[in-house]
């Protein structure tokens with residue numbers, strides 16, 4: 060595969076151009092990372108490279124020909140793009156994981172033996188073999204991302220464009236995938252789009268470019284993140300646990316049990332990093348704590364409420380939640396209303412709720428986005444909006460499902476300041492994350508999930524082996 | 526959302542055979558009187574019960590048929606003038622209208638029962654694959670199965686929005702008023718979500734070569750026993766015969 064980009068100009072209407080007259084060459088086997096902060100235009104560029112949007116100006120040639128000069132079946136084997144919303148990339152035409160991966164090769168009318176070979180190979184690469192017969196609508200976030208990656212790899216593309224490709228994957232899978240991408244049985248160039256260089260890129264990525272000043276340039280070290288002013292902390296009490304699990308057991312229908320007889324307390328004012336591989340049950344734990352699933356046995360006490368029996372409105376006053384696929388969960392047409400929603404449901408008047416939401420947005424540096432539609436923002440801002448919506452009412456327990464992922468240094472600094480502020484006020488903060496550095500920076504405790512159990516330990520202590 | 530997993534005989538029967546069964550039921554409607562249609566519907570429900578989906582089926586049928594039935598009987602039996610009227614307490618009713626309502630009701634009931642029997646025991650994508658296997662262009666199979674797929678898509682979407690509203694304090698279990706508010710609050714984001722996602726989904730299908738070629742090959746083709754093929758032929762012949770009766 061050769062990709063040739065000349066004089067490329069990309070922009071969104073009414074905004075300064077992302078790229079002006081940029082050039083790029085890719086040869087078979089190239090591994091290029093294109094970096095840029097939130098909103099720099101990585102996704103737009105990636106989509107242009109994958110032929111999904113036509114550039115305003117300039118030329119992109121795949122194997123020396125323009126997009127429309129390739130036949131449709133040819134294109135599918137030429138470029139694959141894996142985006143930031145993996146659940147939208149499922150075909151909707153498959154029931155099981157295995158069928159979903161086979162969907163692409165089936166469309167190309169490949170011989171059956173070849174389809175089977177590619178499907179098994181892709182499942183192996185992404186560690187999906189044990190999930191082959193599972194319903195692909197009932198997967199965890201990381202499992203879904205793996206599935207979409209596997210579906211793309213099964214096409215044996217010559218160019219693979221990955222937009223924040225490893226964001227939901229556990230460390231083990233990142234390492235294995237990075238290793239496999241280096242020895243695939245076919246020639247493939249890969250473009251990685253990410254906010255910053257990642258640990259797994261070592262030994263895999265050969266070139267790095269950064270979107271800066273309308274061009275693709277060698278990356279510069281990040282400027283130091285801005286100092287974030289933190290409001291003074293009012294008086295509070297830290298007596299008693301914020302969350303108490305008593306003999307908790309849980310499992311989904313038609314799946315092995317996730318938790319067996321777990322008993323533990325999470326103290327007020329703590330920041331707990333919830334860790335564990337994909338499918339360990341991290342998101343499920345947050346769902347249980349929010350009253351969205353019922354335990355099969357045992358009791359949960361969160362901020363003094365039993366989430367199963369409590370009136371959702373009463374519980375909601377004390378908890379703040381962000382979901383892993385937060386884009387799916389926006390319900391309002393304007394950012395400010397989205398952020399104010401929990402306040403509104405607590406019975407606070409519209410004007411007052413909006414005012415408070417505006418304050419939160421201003422503190423997060425997003426005051427100018429208040430009137431935009433959440434889904435019209437770039438991915439980083441969307442995640443920040445979800446976060447703002449979870450904290451605007453001052454929850455006693457804040458549960459963040461991978462909110463830090465994909466944030467650039469400036470946004471990350473704000474998130475960390477916010478977590479610190481809430482914990483200092485006495486809130487218990489639970490953060491699901493695969494990012495070890497982030498966990499080390501913010502967490503006071505670690506909650507390790509896996510094999511039906513949970514282990515809580517201070518962040519500095521050594522965890523007993525799982 | 527419609528499909529119930531299971532291992533019963535009906536679950537194992539090929540999608541096209543079940544489609545032929547729906548066709549047979551559809552061709553029965555204009556020909557047979559209400560009691561026959563109702564008996565057939567009862568038979569279908571009994572078959573569902575044998576396949577362990579009886580309760581789920583009955584619940585859905587009740588949800589759909591009770592309001593429809595009530596409306597039919599009230600409108601045709603009491604409101605529309607239909608032949609001679611008879612007194613019933615303080616009201617007048619029309620026996621002919623009631624008979625007509627019964628016919629309509631029986632038709633709807635049979636078609637609904639048999640369709641439910643099919644969709645509750647058939648994975649949508651198996652139906653699509655069966656059509657692909659018969660050599661239908663992928664676009665045609667897509668058109669036939671898209672409405673069923675849409676149901677699942679909307680259900681997932683709605684669940685995400687419901688979760689989001691519940692953790693912020695609006696949930697159906699807070700009472701009747703909350704339930705009404707909830708429906709109102711879900712509508713807009715659901716519509717907006719469907720619209721904004723349709724493009725991405727279509728793009729994803731195209732990127733994976735969907736409809737790039739006039740046919741698809743299948744990783745695991747569906748297999749049928751000769752008995753099943755004969756059964757399907759029988760069902761198709763019977764449907765054809767009924768159509769013939771209708772035409773004469």
Ligand SMILES: Nc1ncnc2c1ncn2[C@@H]1O[C@H](COP(=O)(O)OP(=O)(O)OP(=O)(O)O)[C@@H](O)[C@H]1O
Pocket residue numbers: 197198199200201202227229311312313314317335336337338339340341342343344383
């Ligand atoms: N609705 C469901 N029905 C059946 N199984 C489910 C359902 N939702 C999740 N699962 C399964 O439960 C397990 C735990 O899922 P969960 O989403 O909690 O994982 P997780 O720890 O958050 O993983 P990730 O790191 O990928 O986000 C997974 O194996 C998943 O496939």
Ligand SMILES: [Mg+2]
Pocket residue numbers: 199200201341342343383460
């Ligand atoms: Mg998760």
